[in-house]
Amino acid sequence: xxxxxxxxxxxxRIFEEAAELLRKAGYRLPPExxxxxxxxxxxEEEGLRFILAKPMDVPTYVEHGVADLGIAGKDVMxxxxxxxxxxxxxxxxxxxxxxxxxxGTKMNDVAPKVATKYPNVAAAYFREQGEQVEIxxxxxSIELAPLIGLSDRIVDIVSSGRTLKENGLVEYEQIIDVTSxxxxxxxxxxxxxxxxxxLVSRLSKVISFGGKEL
Amino acid sequence: MSRLFMFEKxxxxxxxxxxxxxxxxxxxxxxxxxxxxxxxxxxxxxTLEYYETVGAASAILDQQLFKLLDxxxxxxxxxxxxxxxxxxxxxSKLLKEDFPLRIAYSANVFRAQQREGGRPxxxxxxxxxxxxxxxxxxxxxxxxxxxxxxxxxxLLNFQISIGHIAFVQELFLQILGTEERANxxxxxxxxxxxxxxxxxxxxxALSSIDKQRLLDFLDLRGGEEVIGKALDLVxxxxxxxxxxxxxxxxxVMNDYxxxxxxxxxxxxxxxxxxxIGILFExxxxxxxxxxxxxxxxxxxxxxxxxxxxxxxxxxxDRLLEALGGAWExxxxxxxxxxxxxxxxxxxxxxxxxxxxxxxxLQDISGVKxxxxxxKKFANTIYLLGKESTNE
Numbered sequence: 001x002x003x004x005x006x007x008x009x010x011x012x013r014i015f016e017e018a019a020e021l022l023r024k025a026g027y028r029l030p031p032e033x034x035x036x037x038x039x040x041x042x043x044e045e046e047g048l049r050f051i052l053a054k055p056m057d058v059p060t061y062v063e064h065g066v067a068d069l070g071i072a073g074k075d076v077m078x079x080x081x082x083x084x085x086x087x088x089x090x091x092x093x094x095x096x097x098x099x100x101x102x103x104g105t106k107m108n109d110v111a112p113k114v115a116t117k118y119p120n121v122a123a124a125y126f127r128e129q130g131e132q133v134e135i136x137x138x139x140x141s142i143e144l145a146p147l148i149g150l151s152d153r154i155v156d157i158v159s160s161g162r163t164l165k166e167n168g169l170v171e172y173e174q175i176i177d178v179t180s181x182x183x184x185x186x187x188x189x190x191x192x193x194x195x196x197x198x199l200v201s202r203l204s205k206v207i208s209f210g211g212k213e214l
Numbered sequence: 215m216s217r218l219f220m221f222e223k224x225x226x227x228x229x230x231x232x233x234x235x236x237x238x239x240x241x242x243x244x245x246x247x248x249x250x251x252x253x254x255x256x257x258x259x260x261t262l263e264y265y266e267t268v269g270a271a272s273a274i275l276d277q278q279l280f281k282l283l284d285x286x287x288x289x290x291x292x293x294x295x296x297x298x299x300x301x302x303x304x305x306s307k308l309l310k311e312d313f314p315l316r317i318a319y320s321a322n323v324f325r326a327q328q329r330e331g332g333r334p335x336x337x338x339x340x341x342x343x344x345x346x347x348x349x350x351x352x353x354x355x356x357x358x359x360x361x362x363x364x365x366x367x368x369l370l371n372f373q374i375s376i377g378h379i380a381f382v383q384e385l386f387l388q389i390l391g392t393e394e395r396a397n398x399x400x401x402x403x404x405x406x407x408x409x410x411x412x413x414x415x416x417x418x419a420l421s422s423i424d425k426q427r428l429l430d431f432l433d434l435r436g437g438e439e440v441i442g443k444a445l446d447l448v449x450x451x452x453x454x455x456x457x458x459x460x461x462x463x464x465x466v467m468n469d470y471x472x473x474x475x476x477x478x479x480x481x482x483x484x485x486x487x488x489x490i491g492i493l494f495e496x497x498x499x500x501x502x503x504x505x506x507x508x509x510x511x512x513x514x515x516x517x518x519x520x521x522x523x524x525x526x527x528x529x530x531d532r533l534l535e536a537l538g539g540a541w542e543x544x545x546x547x548x549x550x551x552x553x554x555x556x557x558x559x560x561x562x563x564x565x566x567x568x569x570x571x572x573x574x575l576q577d578i579s580g581v582k583x584x585x586x587x588x589k590k591f592a593n594t595i596y597l598l599g600k601e602s603t604n605e
Contacts, residue, residue, distance in 0.1 A: 063502065064503075065501065065502015065503070066502065083406070083503075084406065085406040085407075085408060086406060086407045086408055086409045086410065087408050087409070088408075088409065089409045089412075089413075185502055186406065186495075186497075186503075186504065187497040187498070187499075187501065187502055187503065187504065188502075190373055190375050190477065190479065190497050191497055191499050193435070193436075
């Protein structure tokens with residue numbers, strides 16, 4: 001049996017912080033790791049193979065077992081609801097999901113609309129509030145939707161709040177805090193127990209919780 | 215809705231084409247043989263059952279059931295598993311006397327899929343139920359038979375993870391006090407959300423010792439050593455009893471010489487309410503999903519019998535995936551004949567059929583592209599024209 005671990009990494013925002021955390025945990029990743037454009041990177045010395053995926057797809061790769069582990073934001077986990085273990089809060093890429101819109105506006109009474117990249121999360125949130133809204137799924141530049149009248153509100157992740165501000169939007173409600181999680185396939189969790197336990201214990205030693213005790 | 219293509223099937227439904235059928239059939243017969251050798255009797259139950267009885271009793275989520283109405287307006291379901299129908303039959307027909315009952319099945323079950331439409335919504339399960347025997351020996355028997363039947367099917371690289379739901383519940387009750395709180399925490403295990411579990415534990419008003427106990431619980435995975443660790447955590451009698459059952463199970467597996475295939479994972483919570491004791495899941499190295507599962511359940515009470523049962527179910531589609539392409543091609547012979555030598559061809563074919571050689575009889579004038587067609591067969595025999603040596 002091949003004991004090499006395959007880890008699905010999210011391209012973009014989270015990637016650098018995740019790579020840094022792995023290095024802190026003592027994994028020797030080559031310097032070109034960060035600027036690599038390849039989709040698959042083997043780090044033979046460490047017995048690791050990385051695949052670079054769209055953040056939203058990371059849990060999919062892990063659920064199907066083609067990646068043993070993955071690093072995925074809680075936002076993605078909530079949206080995708082994949083059957084994987086959520087083992088560690090890596091406490092990186094902290095942000096939150098929020099409802100935002102044009103300042104001083106109310107939701108349209110007749111046809112309230114919400115644009116988002118997270119249709120499941122948004123639908124669940126408004127349902128819990130007892131509000132009936134139409135959810136419009138967009139794939140990016142969500143801030144555009146209220147500006148040109150596609151929707152009254154958006155549901156999106158907010159980290160510094162700059163994007164909202166620059167587009168003249170304000171936050172109305174916070175939905176949930178988001179950090180990145182280490183996730184693992186249920187089969188790999190059993191069949192490759194040793195290398196995974198090792199990785200988990202090494203990572204958990206270097207996760208910083210900034211005062212928050214866990 | 216867009217217009218259907220003529221070749222389309224309902225979402226999640228699949229054809230089993232000849233090549234796959236062969237593989238499936240072979241795996242099925244190998245597993246069935248092993249199961250029959252252990253004295254289990256196979257049975258069949260109807261594809262449709264009442265929603266109110268079997269549908270509601272099954273372990274499958276309501277939204278995964280295919281429902282329809284009969285002429286009286288009763289809601290029916292396509293059976294989502296075989297355990298509930300067997301519990302129905304056992305409680306109403308078979309359990310007349312108070313004996314242990316060993317039942318097996320191989321049948322298709324139906325579960326509507328929530329996402330990515332291509333996932334199978336109908337698939338075959340092979341399984342057994344050992345009913346009305348509460349002993350750990352019977353839990354062990356079912357697990358050992360699972361190991362044996364998988365080995366018989368040719369699967370080598372697999373592992374069975376065993377947990378005990380009563381232990382989880384008793385430990386949580388001991389620390390948290392109420393059923394409601396215990397269920398809330400157990401839900402995190404069911405959802406495989408350890409991050410949420412830890413956050414929930416740290417938010418509870420508990421002594422640091424109890425918090426540590428709940429956190430240590432997550433590490434209860436591995437071999438025999440887990441039993442000692444678990445005994446350190448649990449204080450109440452029923453919790454201890456659950457662990458002693460696992461200890462006994464370990465010894466039972468040892469006596470079967472199958473210890474190397476099993477591991478403990480006390481965090482295993484396959485279902486929120488269905489199981490009542492020892493439960494397990496099977497994993498194969500190269501498939502991302504578990505290929506089968508099982509455990510002890512109290513389902514028969516719903517059908518009016520005070521009895522518990524244990525059993526396993528293996529998903530044949532996933533087992534086939536785990537076995538991969540490790541199957542030899544089925545070899546089929548072909549006798550091409552013309553009218554003149556038809557009788558001779560039929561006689562030869564009969565002999566070959568009797569020997570168990572798969573042989574096709576093909577009238578040569580029915581074939582348009584002979585060269586290409588002959589490539590489909592392991593061997594070809596020509597009985598053409600007037601009696602001659604033309605073979």
